[in-house]
Structures are given as C-alpha cells and as structure tokens.
Amino acid sequence: MHLHKSADVVTTCEPFYLPSGQEVAVFGQCHANNLAVMLKGPTGCGKTRFIEHMAWQLKRPLITVACHDDLSASDLIGRYLIRHDGTVWQDGPLTTAVRTGAICYLDEVVEARQDTIVVLHSLTDYRRMLPIDKTGELLEAAPGFQLVVSYNPGYQRMLKDLKPSTRQRFVAMDLDFLPFDHEVTVIERESGVDHATAHALVSLAQRLRKLQDRGLSEVPSTRLLIAAALLFKGGIAIKQACYNAVVSPLSDDEFLVGAMQDLIDATFV
Ligand SMILES: Nc1ncnc2c1ncn2[C@@H]1O[C@H](COP(=O)(O)OP(=O)(O)OP(=O)(O)O)[C@@H](O)[C@H]1O
Numbered sequence: 071m072h073l074h075k076s077a078d079v080v081t082t083c084e085p086f087y088l089p090s091g092q093e094v095a096v097f098g099q100c101h102a103n104n105l106a107v108m109l110k111g112p113t114g115c116g117k118t119r120f121i122e123h124m125a126w127q128l129k130r131p132l133i134t135v136a137c138h139d140d141l142s143a144s145d146l147i148g149r150y151l152i153r154h155d156g157t158v159w160q161d162g163p164l165t166t167a168v169r170t171g172a173i174c175y176l177d178e179v180v181e182a183r184q185d186t187i188v189v190l191h192s193l194t195d196y197r198r199m200l201p202i203d204k205t206g207e208l209l210e211a212a213p214g215f216q217l218v219v220s221y222n223p224g225y226q227r228m229l230k231d232l233k234p235s236t237r238q239r240f241v242a243m244d245l246d247f248l249p250f251d252h253e254v255t256v257i258e259r260e261s262g263v264d265h266a267t268a269h270a271l272v273s274l275a276q277r278l279r280k281l282q283d284r285g286l287s288e289v290p291s292t293r294l295l296i297a298a299a300l301l302f303k304g305g306i307a308i309k310q311a312c313y314n315a316v317v318s319p320l321s322d323d324e325f326l327v328g329a330m331q332d333l334i335d336a337t338f339v
Pocket residue numbers: 086087088089090111112113114115116117118119120222248256260292293296
C-alpha cells in the first residue's frame with residue numbers, strides 16, 4: 071500500500087489566501103449545497119492553499135490524499151488489519167471524512183485508476199452514501215462532508231481520461247497564476263522579501279512564462295518564486311537564487327537554460 075495521507079488537519083490560524091476572482095464565494099455555495107468541487111490549475115498556483123483556507127473558513131477538518139495509479143479503493147475506504155488479538159477494521163481517509171463531516175481533498179485525481187474513482191460516485195450525487203462492501207455498512211455522509219479533487223491540466227493524463235459520469239459530478243473551478251500585483255503581494259507575504267525584489271521576481275516569471283511558446287514545457291510557479299525569494303532572504307545572491315530555485319528545476323536543455331539565464335541577467339542588472 072502506498073498511501074500518503076496527511077492527518078486530519080484543523081488549522082488554528084487562518085491560512086493566507088489571496089483570491090483572484092469569485093472562488094471563495096463559489097466554493098462557499100458549493101459547500102452549502104453539498105456539491106463536489108474540482109480545482110483545476112497548474113502546479114504551484116495555489117490549489118492546496120485555497121482548500122486549506124476554505125476548510126479553515128468553513129471550520130471543517132481537511133483530509134488530503136495524494137492520488138497515484140496504485141491507489142486502490144481499499145486505500146480510500148479502509149481494510150481489515152490482522153493483529154495478534156484478531157482482525158480489526160481500519161477506516162481509510164475517505165471513510166473518516168464521511169463519518170466526521172470533513173473536507174476530503176483528493177490531489178491529482180486523474181492519476182487514480184477508474185475502479186478507485188468509481189467509489190466516489192454514490193457520494194457525489196443526491197445519495198451522499200458510501201457503501202463499505204467489506205463490512206456491509208452503508209454510511210451516510212455526515213453534514214459538512216465535501217469531496218474536492220484537484221486536476222493539473224497539461225499533464226500526461228487529461229480530463230478526458232475521466233469518465234463523463236465522473237466528470238459531471240463536480241463543479242469545476244479554474245485557478246491560475248495570480249495577476250501581477252497579487253503575485254507580488256503573495257511573494258512578499260510568504261517570504262518576507264522587500265517589495266522591489268518581489269516585483270522583480272514576478273517580472274522575471276512573466277518573461278519566463280512566455281518561453282512556453284519557445285519550447286519550455288513547464289513554466290515557473292508561484293511556489294518556485296517563493297523559493298527563490300527565501301534563498302535571497304537567507305543571503306544568497308539573487309541571480310544564484312533564481313538559478314537554483316527557478317531555472318534549474320524547470321529544464322536541463324542547454325538552450326532553454328541559457329535563454330532563462332539571459333532573462334535573469336536582463337531582470338537583475
Ligand atoms: N492566491 C494565493 N494566496 C496565497 N498564497 C498563494 C496563492 N497562490 C499561490 N500561493 C503560494 O504558492 C504556494 C504554492 O501553492 P500550492 O501549494 O497551493 O499550489 P498547488 O496548486 O496546490 O500546486 P500542486 O498542483 O503542485 O499541488 C503556496 O505555498 C503559497 O505560498
């Protein structure tokens with residue numbers, strides 16, 4: 071079993087999230103109406119931070135499961151464990167969320183196999199039920215239970231790989247990199263760098279993101295910019311910080327690395 075499950079998280083202080091549109095209001099309505107949500111957006115654009123923020127705002131525990139192609143229905147629902155004193159049933163993360171009225175966040179849901187994903191179906195329509203075949207239980211979701219999945223467009227697996235009957239069970243919300251000034255604010259807040267440095271890092275990112283047309287398959291995320299800002303804050307020279315945190319993680323193609331270095335030199339003269 072390869073189950074990466076974080077403990078139930080009830081965060082005490084508000085996770086900082088700067089909205090870019092109506093996502094807080096839309097998510098709030100989905101929660102109020104028992105609608106499952108799909109968060110779409112590139113890596114490092116703030117999907118996890120958004121759901122942490124919403125769980126905090128809605129006062130629900132958050133249970134996160136990282137999906138992968140080995141994830142089985144039992145990994146989500148639970149299994150019998152054999153112990154010296156007999157067998158005991160252990161709830162999986164989905165079952166725990168259903169019982170406790172938590173928000174269950176399935177990260178990278180398209181990575182999971184279809185036979186794993188179908189266990190979500192009865193939970194994401196009017197039934198809100200989870201049948202546990204192995205124990206014969208039929209669980210009704212506790213108030214507050216909500217299923218949220220994330221999806222990263224542009225990866226190998228696509229939305230079309232999900233069955234329409236799965237896809238059409240979710241309200242989809244598109245998140246993307248923030249507008250310029252918002253991204254600057256996030257970098258200042260998250261790393262503690264000065265405004266001018268955060269501003270320059272976002273300028274660099276915007277230039278690098280344009281390289282996508284010239285063959286850069288992955289563009290720098292807000293996460294990488296924060297990493298560069300943290301290195302700089304810790305005393306690393308800004309160009310070095312950008313190389314290690316922004317350029318090197320994105321490519322090892324000599325031509326592209328060179329083009330990115332040139333943009334660093336042009337940004338930090
Ligand atoms: N709107 C935002 N408000 C506050 N912080 C943000 C926002 N967008 C991005 N961030 C910052 O960017 C970092 C990366 O975001 P996050 O981990 O939520 O990305 P993600 O979309 O979940 O990526 P992945 O698909 O790789 O899981 C966060 O730790 C946070 O510091």
